[in-house]
Amino acid sequence: MKVIDTLHILAIGRNPAIMAVVERLLNSHEHWKGLSVTSNAAALSAIEQTPYNIVLLCAGIPAAEEDTLRQALLQRQPQVIIAQHYGGGSGLLESEVRGLLAAHNISLSL
Amino acid sequence: MAHYTLHKAATRAHLDHGWLNSYQTFSFAGQYNPDRIRFGTLRVLNDDVIAGGRGFGEHPHDNMEIISIPLAGTLEHKDNMGNVKRLKAGEVQIMSTGEGVFHSEFNASNDEVAALLQIWVFPKTLNGKPRYEQITLDPSGSQRKLQQILSPFPDDDGAWIQQDAWFHLGHFEPGDTTHYTLHKKDNGLYAFVISGSFTVDGQLLEVRDGLGIAEISGDIALQAHTPAATILLMEIPMDI
Incomplete structure (x- = not known):
């Protein structure tokens, strides 16, 4: 089990209004630190600066770009967990993240 | 099985x-x-x-x-x-x-x-x-029978969604029986009892119980046990 103090989550999507909500929801958790971006360039820049644990792929990323984006993210940070986010709001966000942590044997030191 | x-x-x-x-x-x-x-x-x-x-x-x-x-x-x-x-x-x-x-x-x-x-x-x-x-919905469409309320097709009965899913609603009386046949072979079925009680494929369900059935090989039998019993059947793909 890998134990971390803060969970760093990068959310990538194309709808600025939705991404602002996703970022606010991520940061409403005491030990989560979230950033949302709306372009692939901003995502790659962000992952070069911060050791993100999880990247959430949100709505609007064209299928043709997704594989390239995943590869570019993994090239910069091979351990990062990349997952599709569904729902665009608070309904599924927490259980998606908690499911990813459980699946990858990561826990937060609370 | x-x-x-x-x-x-x-x-x-x-x-x-x-x-x-x-x-x-x-x-x-x-x-x-x-x-x-x-x-x-x-x-x-x-x-x-x-x-x-x-x-x-x-x-x-x-x-x-x-x-x-x-x-x-x-x-x-x-x-x-x-x-x-x-x-x-x-x-x-x-x-x-x-x-x-x-x-x-x-x-x-x-x-x-x-x-x-x-x-x-x-x-x-x-x-x-x-x-x-x-x-x-036509209220007579679900009396003692299953009424399709959504499908993947705009020109079919009910609403439509962007998934290979079919939902049916039915209001039944004690002793009424019916069956459900999957539209798509590998789909699963989730039955949710809105009111009353039913037996669904041999499983007794009370009000607000849900039953998911996967790997279905034949028709699913339903029987109502109480007056004004209502059930929602949701046929959905099993893989995302």
């Missing part, structure tokens, strides 16, 4: 916010149960009661097919596609949220509660064009 997943009503997560009393079959919002994430592409089955004058303020959704089935009262819907609608029992609301939608759902009454089933199904493809649909 069929594989059964039984969700007894009392095992659902319960949230009471005062204005919202919600029973949730699968993990939702702050509730997390790793054994209750989804059944196939059925991800959310919330049984919500909203107090008078209250509701869900404007919030976003994307990449999810959201089906609302009102059970009591009237809801007022507004969204950023320009829809302003009222929704009541006997109607069904579909939101294909695709690349993104903002909406609000409020109880239209200040005095009486509004009750609804809120159902989310993973879409067949991501980032579709958002769409709103609301239909009125």
